[in-house]
Amino acid sequence: MSSSNDDLLTLNGVHTHIGAYHILHGVDLAVPRGELTMLLGRNGAGKTTLLRTIMGLWRASQGSVRFAGQDITPLATPQIARLNIAYVPENMGIFADLTVQENLLLAARSARHAAQMDEARLQWIFQLFPAVEKFWRHPAGKLSGGQKQMLAVARAIVEPRDLLIVDEPSKGLAPAIIDNMIDAFAQLKRGGATLLLVEQNLDFARRLGDGVAVMDNGRVVHAGRMAALAQDAALQQSLLGLSL
Structure with a gap:
């Protein structure tokens, strides 16, 4: 995958094994600087494993993770966090x-x-x-x-923070609180932050996302602009089995 100087975070051919299980199968992903990138996919597609691999909580067995031009693949989690990356796990x-x-x-x-x-x-x-x-x-x-x-x-x-990574920020939230969360992320984006969000709520994704990557079976199977995916019901159905 070719990366641009405008990409703050890039993953190239990332594989992750957890014990005997091969979870990520050559993930390519680019997160442009100053944008909010949505990571979508069915349950079990590998989204949380991908975030944990970026943060060094699980080690990539192959491929590379680069942040601001630096290869962070071999770094320990505290070293990665000190590069000004914040991570909000699903369990908070x-x-x-x-x-x-x-x-x-x-x-x-x-x-x-x-x-x-x-x-x-x-x-x-x-x-x-x-x-x-x-x-x-x-x-x-x-x-x-x-x-x-x-x-x-x-x-x-x-x-x-230079990069904020959040796993399912809207999960289990009431609609009013989801609106609060959307406003917070929009303000962060306007302030120049780069964000990578895993999300199941497609309306939340549509309202906030600049770019989108869709995972299935441990791979990124689609990457593009969120607005284009939001307008293409057939593509939503084929990638996610549901529609906006």
Whole structure:
């Protein structure tokens, strides 16, 4: 796969094995700088494995992952995160016994205590996700599922990131909270962030996505512009078995 200088993240021929299972079969993917790329596909297509492979949580057995021109395939997960990549896993990874404030402080690498956190950025996060401010001193484990999802994203953006990777941000959320989440990602994109989102909600994908890649059986079987896929019902049906 040819990559352009405008691509912040590129995967070339990536294979991933988990134990005896061969999950990714030569994945090629390009995530352009400053765009929001949607990764779609049926359950079991390999989307989460792909995100975990990018983050070094699972090691690619073949192929390469490049970020900002650097080969990050052999790096450990903490090294990858230090390149200014944030990852929100599907299970959100919230520290239930810590307060909302403490969860954010852990992710704010430039702050040792709460007073050192970027106040203007916190106010922006509170405007995006009012529940984060409302439950600031509450244990994160007491939040609802939707509030935990907001906290997980807030934690990932508590400092500016070059790349934000989120696994199923709209899963299980009420429509009003989905609108909140869409607004948050749109604002991040306008601010110059690059985003890679795995999503099952096709309306969410249509409203936000610039580019789209569709996975099936551990491969990317379609890549293009989200708007074109959104207008092609036959292609949606053949790739995903459903329509927008």
